[in-house]
Amino acid sequence: MTKTGPRSTDTDRHVGARIRERRIMMGMTLYEIAQMIGVTYQQAQKYERGLNRISAGRLFEVARTLKISPAWFFEGLGESDPAAAASPRQRMCLELIRNFILIQDEAQQRAISHLARSMAEQS
Incomplete structure (x- = not known):
């Protein structure tokens, strides 16, 4: 038993x-x-x-x-x-956040943020 x-x-x-x-x-x-x-x-x-x-x-x-x-x-x-389980899109978002946080250069973070905003406005 x-x-x-x-x-x-x-x-x-x-x-x-x-x-x-x-x-x-x-x-x-x-x-x-x-x-x-x-x-x-x-x-x-x-x-x-x-x-x-x-x-x-x-x-x-x-x-x-x-x-x-x-x-x-x-x-x-x-x-x-x-x-x-998290959807593939949710996993991708979490991975994006994690990788963004790991970027040490604030100027690079700003550039990525502006790029994402610009791409979102075009959609």
Whole structure:
């Protein structure tokens, strides 16, 4: 007989997806956040995938690390399918934000911003 623990829920998957979204927006790797919250890379990965539940204390630590309110992780819960993966367009937007943040030269950031604005006005 095998012991089974609590199974992850749609809420766990939603919170995990929000952790991943914010981590990417902050330009952090999974390894970096794992170190900062004191868990292994594998454990952080399980949190993000919603495979393991995250305790209230750990969620608070994640929120502090990601400079966000713990309530942010629950926004949108129940509004759509929390288990649904981000669309390719959403992933592209998150990657664009992450890469933009990593650009050190402010003049280059301004140039990219102006280019994007100009292209959007032409559409």
